Amino acid sequence: AQSVSQHNHHVILSEAASLELGCNYSYGGTVNLFWYVQYPGQHLQLLLKYFSGDPLVKGIKGFEAEFIKSKFSFNLRKPSVQWSDTAEYFCAVTLNTGFQKLVFGTGTRLLVSP
């Protein structure tokens, strides 16, 4: 069965620090990859997605992610975080078939201190 691993459960950074959140998935076929963000008290919003093509994907709010097929990874990065980036971040994967049955990682809570 598919699974998604997020190794960092809690991350604390100061403003302007660089961010990298790890995500690895276990599936050998063609997958679609997503990062979602959940700000405190809000619902999930899509940060970025990868389906095919350029493995470096740019999303909203200055986030980007790199798909490395050989490592089954899809790490999220941001060069300089802001206090407003405090949120929980979820990596998710779907099979590249019909219905998008999303499989989520366990999430990473990011706290950015001003």
Add this chain to the structure above:
Amino acid sequence: NAGVTQTPKFQVLKTGQSMTLQCAQDMNHEYMSWYRQDPGMGLRLIHYSVGAGITDQGEVPNGYNVSRSTTEDFPLRLLSAAPSQTSVYFCASNSGGVFNEQFFGPGTRLTVL
């Protein structure tokens, strides 16, 4: 468009009670899903539907029922609530196909005593 709406936002139940969580979308999406979010476990798929009249089980379906009589609505029923069902429930929809994004509702926080 309102997007995906869920009611209620908060609910407290006693063990054994039943209730229905409502979900509606106004985007004419074929696909709808229910997830539960628990600390340290991410989101897990409960049930999903690929169109009116068609539903299927997800990863954690036990204790929940769904039906899809219209494209817009996808209610989730708890038949006999248990403390293990204390969670935050999210409904989502998408228009289908591999290139489409899931849109999530604001969630329902359910506590079962």
